[in-house]
Amino acid sequence: MNDHMQNEGQPNPGHSRQSYIPLARWLQEVLAIPTPPSPPERTSLLETGGHPIEGYHPQFYSQIPDFVAALLKDDAQATLRYAPLFYHLIGCSTCHTAYLEIYDAMRAALATGGEAQIVAPSSQAMALTPPRMLVYLCQLQINSARAVLRQSRHDHVDRDAWARTLLRQAITISAYIQQSSLRVRALQDLVEVATLALGTGDAEPAAHSYSSVVTPGAGVRKGVKVRRRAEMLDRPMDGEAIDLESGSLEGLLTQDGEMLELRLHDLDESLRGRYLLISIPLGALLEPVRWLGKDPHAIRSQVPVDAQGNLKTPLGTTDLRLTNREDRHMLEAMFKKLDIRPL
Amino acid sequence: MSFSVHDLRYHLPQHYASLYAYLNYRAKRALGALGSDNFELDQVVSHVIEQLTRIGILGTGDTTPPTALDSFTNAQFYAFLNRSIRNKAIDRLRKRHALTNTFTELERTGGEDDEISMLDTQVESLWGSIPYSAPEDAAIEAASQESLRRLLKDCIKGLSAAPRQLRALMQELDELGAGDLVEDIRKEYGSLFDNTSAEPLAHISQHKDHAHKKLRHCLQKSSTNLAVIVALRLSEYEAPIMGAIFSVEVKTLAQENLTEQDVRAGLRHLAAEGLLVWHGEETVEYTSEQRKRLARFYEEGE
Numbered sequence: 001m002n003d004h005m006q007n008e009g010q011p012n013p014g015h016s017r018q019s020y021i022p023l024a025r026w027l028q029e030v031l032a033i034p035t036p037p038s039p040p041e042r043t044s045l046l047e048t049g050g051h052p053i054e055g056y057h058p059q060f061y062s063q064i065p066d067f068v069a070a071l072l073k074d075d076a077q078a079t080l081r082y083a084p085l086f087y088h089l090i091g092c093s094t095c096h097t098a099y100l101e102i103y104d105a106m107r108a109a110l111a112t113g114g115e116a117q118i119v120a121p122s123s124q125a126m127a128l129t130p131p132r133m134l135v136y137l138c139q140l141q142i143n144s145a146r147a148v149l150r151q152s153r154h155d156h157v158d159r160d161a162w163a164r165t166l167l168r169q170a171i172t173i174s175a176y177i178q179q180s181s182l183r184v185r186a187l188q189d190l191v192e193v194a195t196l197a198l199g200t201g202d203a204e205p206a207a208h209s210y211s212s213v214v215t216p217g218a219g220v221r222k223g224v225k226v227r228r229r230a231e232m233l234d235r236p237m238d239g240e241a242i243d244l245e246s247g248s249l250e251g252l253l254t255q256d257g258e259m260l261e262l263r264l265h266d267l268d269e270s271l272r273g274r275y276l277l278i279s280i281p282l283g284a285l286l287e288p289v290r291w292l293g294k295d296p297h298a299i300r301s302q303v304p305v306d307a308q309g310n311l312k313t314p315l316g317t318t319d320l321r322l323t324n325r326e327d328r329h330m331l332e333a334m335f336k337k338l339d340i341r342p343l
Numbered sequence: 344m345s346f347s348v349h350d351l352r353y354h355l356p357q358h359y360a361s362l363y364a365y366l367n368y369r370a371k372r373a374l375g376a377l378g379s380d381n382f383e384l385d386q387v388v389s390h391v392i393e394q395l396t397r398i399g400i401l402g403t404g405d406t407t408p409p410t411a412l413d414s415f416t417n418a419q420f421y422a423f424l425n426r427s428i429r430n431k432a433i434d435r436l437r438k439r440h441a442l443t444n445t446f447t448e449l450e451r452t453g454g455e456d457d458e459i460s461m462l463d464t465q466v467e468s469l470w471g472s473i474p475y476s477a478p479e480d481a482a483i484e485a486a487s488q489e490s491l492r493r494l495l496k497d498c499i500k501g502l503s504a505a506p507r508q509l510r511a512l513m514q515e516l517d518e519l520g521a522g523d524l525v526e527d528i529r530k531e532y533g534s535l536f537d538n539t540s541a542e543p544l545a546h547i548s549q550h551k552d553h554a555h556k557k558l559r560h561c562l563q564k565s566s567t568n569l570a571v572i573v574a575l576r577l578s579e580y581e582a583p584i585m586g587a588i589f590s591v592e593v594k595t596l597a598q599e600n601l602t603e604q605d606v607r608a609g610l611r612h613l614a615a616e617g618l619l620v621w622h623g624e625e626t627v628e629y630t631s632e633q634r635k636r637l638a639r640f641y642e643e644g645e
Binding site: 017020021022023024025026027028030031044045056058060061062064065066068069071077079080081082083084086087088089090091093096098099100101102103104105106107108109110111112124125126128129130132133134136137140141144161162164165166168169172173176 | 355356359360361363364382385388389392393394396397398399401402403404406407408410411412415418419420422423424425426427430473474475476478479481482483484485486487488490491494495515516519520521524555558559562563564567568571572601
């Protein structure tokens with residue numbers, strides 16, 4: 001079969017390479033993908049910010065190593081087997097450049113024969129990694145998730161699991177960033193992309209949409225205002241609560257043993273005496289919380305909002321601890337958005 | 344310390360620090376004098392992290408299929424990282440030299456060999472030895488290799504539902520000098536042109552644009568090439584004959600880098616083309632007449 005393929009794969013011997021040039025040029029024109037404008041030279045890694053990755057075609061990029069491996073094995077069917085990628089490389093300069101880099105690196109890797117001695121620094125802890133590299137990875141994963149989702153919608157292919165995994169990783173990695181402003185920066189597009197991934201954008205508008213307030217250290221924030229509000233909310237010890245805000249409204253996420261509790265305050269007249277439906281859109285991304293009713297998009301409050309506009313209701317149990325720094329950061333990320341609606 | 348592709352795929356939070364430390368260490372060495380510049384180090388290290396993320400390795404678990412990199416030994420994977428770092432470092436060194444050059448060019452006497460020419464040579468020879476190192480080379484291959492031309496013809500045939508677009512495209516191909524391809528298509532799919540008018544075509548550029556878009560989409564979707572591969576396997580497989588019927592199991596066709604899923608996608612395409620009767624069964628049955636048609640589907644010019 002291979003012999004046949006090799007013969008069938010060859011150009012017609014009656015034709016010179018020259019004679020195929022017009023058709024080749026035409027193919028290049030037809031397949032050309034506009035090259036994204038080169039971004040200006042950044043002055044720091046954090047400048048990547050929330051910019052989407054231009055010219056990234058996930059469905060093709062991820063096939064490049066396999067195509068290269070087939071070429072390096074002199075597989076006569078390589079171009080046919082990977083024909084969609086091959087045609088794509090003709091017109092996409094970003095992916096073609098990646099192909100060249102990956103080919104060269106894989107060729108060098110395979111030439112080692114698998115026996116080379118590894119010279120590497122000793123084992124590293126996350127705490128020794130520069131925070132900018134953690135921020136960079138979080139932003140990269142969120143932007144990659146966005147690209148994966150956009151391409152999936154375009155191709156009508158389900159790659160949501162891939163995108164959700166990238167977002168989960170971003171949240172997990174961000175928990176190791178100690179500086180609050182960098183943590184905010186690391187996850188600045190999380191809610192937007194997660195809404196695409198989790199398909200929660202079509203729900204009816206929320207009565208109020210809260211977001212967690214990222215604290216600089218365990219429980220220390222905003223001084224006087226917080227202390228005043230804390231008194232009103234029967235606030236637990238510093239470090240045992242996450243502040244929530246929705247415009248001028250405030251709330252708290254607290255913990256009693258394994259149970260996470262939501263406390264809201266000053267809710268408007270129209271909600272008083274009513275049960276609420278609570279939605280935590282990012283709750284479906286992470287597994288550590290066992291949500292009441294199992295669906296983080298539809299948690300029913302256990303009691304109605306009282307006559308003063310206060311609500312205290314359990315949300316679910318978890319092994320995460322608000323008193324543990326990384327756990328707390330992860331919960332802050334998960335509660336970047338919390339919507340309430342009257343039932 | 345050592346980490347594997349498996350570690351990065353399944354346990355990224357535990358191994359990211361080690362990956363960074365390793366890349367940073369290699370980047371410092373590769374950048375030489377520039378290795379003390381944190382900005383340059385970040386440029387090199389972040390490039391490789393971005394590449395691993397784009398390939399779908401970093402933290403993706405089972406949500407992306409394993410790649411050829413997943414089967415690397417640790418030593419091979421480290422060699423892959425080393426080379427990636429080295430290439431990006433050369434790129435950064437070239438950029439730095441180019442910048443310096445801009446300012447110092449007028450003061451130079453010329454003729455001396457310097458680091459940049461060394462770097463240029465190194466990178467050019469590097470890419471130059473790679474197949475399809477320029478997109479033009481790949482385009483020539485696509486235009487000349489018979490199996491790839493087969494795909495192109497199949498996609499052009501797919502335009503038959505929009506006769507004006509098909510006509511506009513054939514006219515364009517004829518004008519650019521790809522007469523042999525046009526001739527082949529006319530010979531093979533002559534019936535497609537029976538109803539086309541000889542009248543000049545109005546709004547031809549609009550029809551061409553639509554045709555290009557459809558062609559671009561068709562060439563980059565996977566079922567067409569899978570159909571060609573499966574047709575080839577079916578037409579050549581020495582299938583046991585029961586009466587006048589050839590019979591082959593799907594899993595038998597799924598060999599040599601083709602998964603069962605790929606084979607099924609190819610079979611669906613062939614069934615849609617009317618070349619087979621197959622509704623997802625585990626076994627494909629076909630007559631000798633269908634076998635001949637499958638061979639014609641693959642072989643050019645028949």
